[in-house]
Amino acid sequence: MRSSDDRSTEEVQPGEWDGAAGAPVDPPDLPAPKLARTILTIALLGYLSVTVINLLSAPHSRLSLTMSLVGLLLIFVIQLRHSSARARQAPAWQRALTLGAQALLTYLPIAVFHSQWGAMAGFFAGSLLLLLPPRQAWPAYGAVGVTMLIPPAIDGLPVREAFYLCQSTLLTGLVVYGLSRMAELVKALHDTRVELTRMAVTQERLRFARDLHDLLGYSLSAITLKSELIHRLVPTHPRRAMEEINEVLSISRQSLADVRTVASGLRGMSLEQELGSARSLLTAADVTVHAEIRLGRISQQVDTVLAAVAREAITNLLRHSRAGVCEIEAVLEGGLVRLSVSNDGVDPSYRDTSPHSGSGLGNLQTRLKAVSGTLSVFRGADGTFELVAEAPAQLIRGLPEVDDDVYARGSAA
Template identity: 85%
Template sequence: MRSRDDGSTENVRPGEKDEVTRGPTTPPDLPAPQLARVILTIALLGYLSVTIINLAGVDHSAFSLTASLTGMLLIFLLQLRHSSPRARRAPTWQKSVTLGAQALLTYLPIAAFQSQWGAMAGFLAGSLLLLLPGRRAWFAYGAVGISMLIPPIVDRLPLREAFYLCQSTLLTGLVVYGLSRMAELVRALHDTRVELTRMAVTQERLRFARDLHDLLGYSLSAITLKSELIHRLVPTHPRRAMDEISEVLAISRQSLADVRTVASGLRGLSLEQELGSAQSLLSAADVRVRATIRLGKISQQVDTVLAAVLREAITNLLRHSRACVCDIEAVQEGGLVRLSVSNDGVDPAYRDSSPHSGSGLGNLETRLRAVSGRLSVARGADGTFQLTAEAPAHLIRGVPDVDDDIYARGSAA
């Protein structure tokens, strides 16, 4: 068995329980946010090593080599900045300054190192894709790639060298762009999973509070009412008082069982059983009950929700009215189940403004929405109150409950 957020239960096939408990898991080959950032850094260092190897193959002075290493270090730091999500949220003037600095560090050394420095242009191409908007980014990216045709031609190298440098620049730009975006998306996915976990915890807290309200509110009201009745009966009708004490003990035991089932998440209610309990309780409170019941087969989920509606209606009747008559109607017509509870003895001006007045009707609306139902209330000037709940007798199989899906995904985290 497993529970749904509306309180109903359903069978779980062997082997399915663990899947529900764990929820969807992250694919094992998806890197952690820190690992994705490390992969990006290693890739950038790898491209820097290509330029270092190119420069090492040609004789240069100590000053030029020092200047080239300093330039590569500055480009590396600028690229790390451009690859971070903060860079894309930076003001336009900051983007212009850092992109301009990277462009100068990319193109000025070409005058001294010619084609050996050309590999650094791939970083600039990737930064332009990351920081510029839309078409401007792709236009600038292509312009950087085409510009790398010039150094090999000036050095009178074969055309294949010019094509290779252009192609490698464009490819490096795509790799830098893709790895930077991957690191950002992995971080976003991680943050989303954390948020889903928080939502799942919140949903479970709401379910627990809702179930406690629906179960214990009714049971404690019944215990209070019957205890007051026993207090009146003890002097004059001790035998009947003993019978009422037995009922109080039964209700207390049931309340304890209800608390345990709420904690374990497994609980189901029956509308027909609740109808019988409600009539017995109202009769003990000297409320005349007129019941009309025409029910057929109802799905367990709808049965539980409507039983919870009836419990809340009776609890409110006992707490907020001095009813003499209560009409209960539970009928099933044309695939729709309608539950109506109306009573007199309500003060039309009554409004419970206490901080602990409860949220029973709000809970019921949430439950009924989960089964495609609706709840309506009507107050009459003559002190009458009517609560009506409607829901389909049978739910379409295979339609997932949103709360259940969030809970299943979050419980694994």
Template identity: 70%
Template sequence: MQDLPAPRLARTILTVALICYLSVTITNLAGTEPRTPQLLTSLVCVCLIFFLQLRHSRPGARLAPLRQRILTLSAQALLTYLPITVFHSQWGSMAGFLAGSLLLLLPSRWAWPAYGVVGLTMLVPPTLEGLSVHETVYLCQSTLLTGLVVFGLSRMADLVQALHETRGQLAGMAVTKERLRFARDLHDLLGYSLSAITLKTELIHRLIPTHPRRAMDEVSDVLTISRQSLADVRAVSSGLRRMSLKQELGAAQSLLQAADVEVRADVGLSELDQQVDSVLAAVLREAVTNLLRHSRAGSCSIEAVEEAGWVRLSVVNDGVDPAYRDTSPDSGSGLGNLRTRLQMASGRLTVSRGPGDTFRLTAEAPASPRRRLAAPGHGELPIQDPAA
């Protein structure tokens, strides 16, 4: 039994409990020494009630069409009350199954009153038979208790099934989340690294005829970038990749200068929380990648400051085509990736176009974990699209 899957075990417990309750009724009837036709009739009725109860206790039975539920409940009611005329109080315990079925299949506003009515009807047979008050109350109470047991065990089986399905869905979501993390990190990494290698290679091609020594230095830079990219890819696959804003700032300045972009940097930050440091480094890397891919920038300003417990990174560049809109299906998901990263750090991302052909990207995040937890609007923070 312990090796059975939990949903099957819950259904088995329910089935065994139903059989035990039914066997009690059969035992009580056999004790009255009924004639053979009566005994066979009672066995047929017990089996029919058993299969109807299994139908009412199955997962999703409450979602069946109303007409179908009324039909099966009516059949169970007939099998419950008609045999009482023959077997009297000995058959009264079958009413507990009907009470449980009513709780399982009817809306709550109807189910509980109907459940109570079934219990009260079990006061009638022992009263007509002249049984004691104790036996009369016992039959009513046992009916209500049986109904609750049937209802509780059926709901338990449903909840166990739902729990296992939810656990499977959560496992699938965890796998999907990890895939998205890998895709996001790989996008950020390769977009920047390939852009850097392309620019450096173009620069080397121009320098070889006139400045071979400087070209050799640039080759060394390309080798360094490619080795770092390989190490980053390995780190991404293991989930251990960490980024530093200061390191990314140095790499960004070198890359932009190689692309003949004038760089002005103003960074006044103390030691940052690791998550914030990694997020802002990714923002800077994506900003530089977009600058190189989507503009003809001549100058770029990078500012990183900490104010009132918030860290703000701003990247402003010129050379943006006001009419540019990348509508291709493979236009990239860089800003969406940054949005996701900043949401995880309770931050926000804004992009806007300034006078002329300038473009500004600003990322803000609480500087410490405590501030992130208490940050107003913690949750989904939209990107402000300049095209909106």
């Protein structure tokens, strides 16, 4: 029923599927963010204690020792700031200011304490790696290590002492950089797990609401339609009315059973069974049905998704059109299942914009993207409407995701 001249086409293509399948598992050996930060703080204090021991082991005045302790405290506070994620997000002038202060506290005391203060250059090297862009950070980091060759030379120490101070400075910088980044990554990982847990809960709520919509929308439409038919049949055809009442009871019992299984997520549906029910329902609504069904082996999840598509298509047909003819095609060719439901009797200007118009087709989009399916709707100026869903017969993992905004444009029949 598709015509290239009188139909506007709105097709939804798959994008990348990135849904969370469930709540994230918390690795038992992953340190907590506070523990990672504590490890970093203890490591910094350890390096500071080495410098304090070096200063106390050499003769210095009480004033110089007091000033050195104050300087070490200031370097410790600045380094804690540089090792936080907020430091890299600070404006450039603030980073330049704190790096400049740390550079002064690193190099000015060397004029007094010489090699005994050299360990503090490792903190400065680590800060450069943390706060500067990589192209600038690594050359600056190396330059700091080279400058540590100078104090031993001034003190007249052997070359091995100069090499040791240079190497320990560069190693300290890497340790500071690595522990700082580790603390940030641990915190980011914990935050991500919390967000994934929230997303999993939200996804489960959406699944529950989606399944209830698909179940009750179809079932209530069928019960309403058959009840109207019973109302007309009771005066003239009481026996036929009793048959229809039995069907209403059967539909209501099945709906109750389906609702009970929705919460557990165990409900499966069959496309062939749904199409059989649809033919019966449409015939009761005086709609002429032309059906072609050629299905083979289909995975349970794909079968359930396409059954939901068929159910929603029939629900929309009954709610939004005065159809006289409905054509249904469900075929399996080349590993691809194609379901097409088309009907006439649609007002071309009709668009249901009420807040209670439902989200059935949007729910189908969410279902189809999970099985790498595509969904298309076609509207004709002559009052025809067609819904086409295609999906692989067997489920494929790692699938593309569909843009919700695109699908919203095709949500009314």
